[in-house]
Amino acid sequence: MTDPKRLIIATRASRLALWQAEHVRDRLRQHYPDCSVELLTMTTRGDQILDRTLSKVGGKGLFVKELETALLDGRADLAVHSLKDVPVDLHEPFELTCIMSRADPRDALVSNDWSSLAELPNGAIVGTSSLRRESQIRARFPHLVVKPLRGNLDTRLGKLDRGEYAAIILAAAGLERLGLAARIRGYLSPAESLPAAGQGALGIEIRADRADLRQWLAPLSCADTTACSVAERAVSRVLGGSCQVPLAAFAQLDGAGQLSIDALVASPDGVDIVRASDAGPVAEAAQIGERAAQALLDRGARAILARLIDAPDAS
Numbered sequence: 001m002t003d004p005k006r007l008i009i010a011t012r013a014s015r016l017a018l019w020q021a022e023h024v025r026d027r028l029r030q031h032y033p034d035c036s037v038e039l040l041t042m043t044t045r046g047d048q049i050l051d052r053t054l055s056k057v058g059g060k061g062l063f064v065k066e067l068e069t070a071l072l073d074g075r076a077d078l079a080v081h082s083l084k085d086v087p088v089d090l091h092e093p094f095e096l097t098c099i100m101s102r103a104d105p106r107d108a109l110v111s112n113d114w115s116s117l118a119e120l121p122n123g124a125i126v127g128t129s130s131l132r133r134e135s136q137i138r139a140r141f142p143h144l145v146v147k148p149l150r151g152n153l154d155t156r157l158g159k160l161d162r163g164e165y166a167a168i169i170l171a172a173a174g175l176e177r178l179g180l181a182a183r184i185r186g187y188l189s190p191a192e193s194l195p196a197a198g199q200g201a202l203g204i205e206i207r208a209d210r211a212d213l214r215q216w217l218a219p220l221s222c223a224d225t226t227a228c229s230v231a232e233r234a235v236s237r238v239l240g241g242s243c244q245v246p247l248a249a250f251a252q253l254d255g256a257g258q259l260s261i262d263a264l265v266a267s268p269d270g271v272d273i274v275r276a277s278d279a280g281p282v283a284e285a286a287q288i289g290e291r292a293a294q295a296l297l298d299r300g301a302r303a304i305l306a307r308l309i310d311a312p313d314a315s
Contacts, residue, residue, distance in 0.1 A: 006036045010067040010076035014152040021080045079205045083198030088237040098204040101222035103173035105200035107188040111167035124166040135246035138270030173200040194248035197232035227285045234289025235263045263292045265301035274301045
């Protein structure tokens with residue numbers, strides 16, 4: 001197959017999304033120096049709706065739909081996403097064809113006054129956009145007040161700097177990618193805040209009928225991150241993971257061909273948390289994730305999920 005001559009990347013317009021698209025563009029230019037790689041910048045519904053939490057307006061798929069339209073009508077060849085924003089139930093004619101090497105998967109504490117959640121005084125306000133983070137914070141620190149935090153990274157930092165929050169929790173990878181690592185006061189270990197499925201990784205979406213793109217993008221894929229992401233996303237798939245569900249899944253490789261995963265489901269208030277772990281050969285990544293999900297269901301996650309689905313705000 002001949003090398004590509006021109007590729008167009010669909011991307012959201014936020015500073016972080018542009019960094020991610022430019023990263024993919026630069027990697028493609030390294031592999032295909034004679035190829036013209038351009039960005040198609042778009043604003044998605046997820047970027048426009050900032051007065052409600054994602055769990056109440058349709059979930060993270062709102063960050064994907066407009067980019068998929070550009071793939072369908074031929075304005076773009078590929079779309080770059082934060083993998084944790086990509087729904088696990090991608091349907092034809094779309095395909096998640098490439099998962100790139102994962103950056104730091106941890107959550108990070110950002111605060112102008114405090115170095116850890118444990119230091120925050122009674123009633124201090126912590127901001128997060130994630131029910132997953134909220135439930136784990138509430139479980140460990142019930143004396144803190146957790147409030148929603150929407151907007152792009154700069155908007156969220158601005159709200160912190162104006163004193164609306166004592167601290168905010170963000171993905172470490174996003175801060176580091178934008179050169180904002182100095183704003184991080186502390187990293188939350190997976191034991192303290194189990195990450196979202198795919199957190200820290202980039203995923204590339206194409207139309208499933210583009211076999212040419214599948215081959216051209218193959219050199220950008222990371223086998224280790226793909227295996228871990230497959231296991232993590234299998235947990236979400238079995239449990240019907242969405243922004244309405246405080247769900248976490250984090251897989252790691254041990255260097256000897258073994259993959260282990262930790263997963264949890266929680267009630268948003270953090271009162272009920274169910275945890276499960278599993279491990280096995282890396283070639284069985286999907287099955288490992290599925291087994292962990294089944295263990296969660298068997299240990300009480302089914303009841304938690306039923307309550308969330310029946311809740312008035314469920315959509």
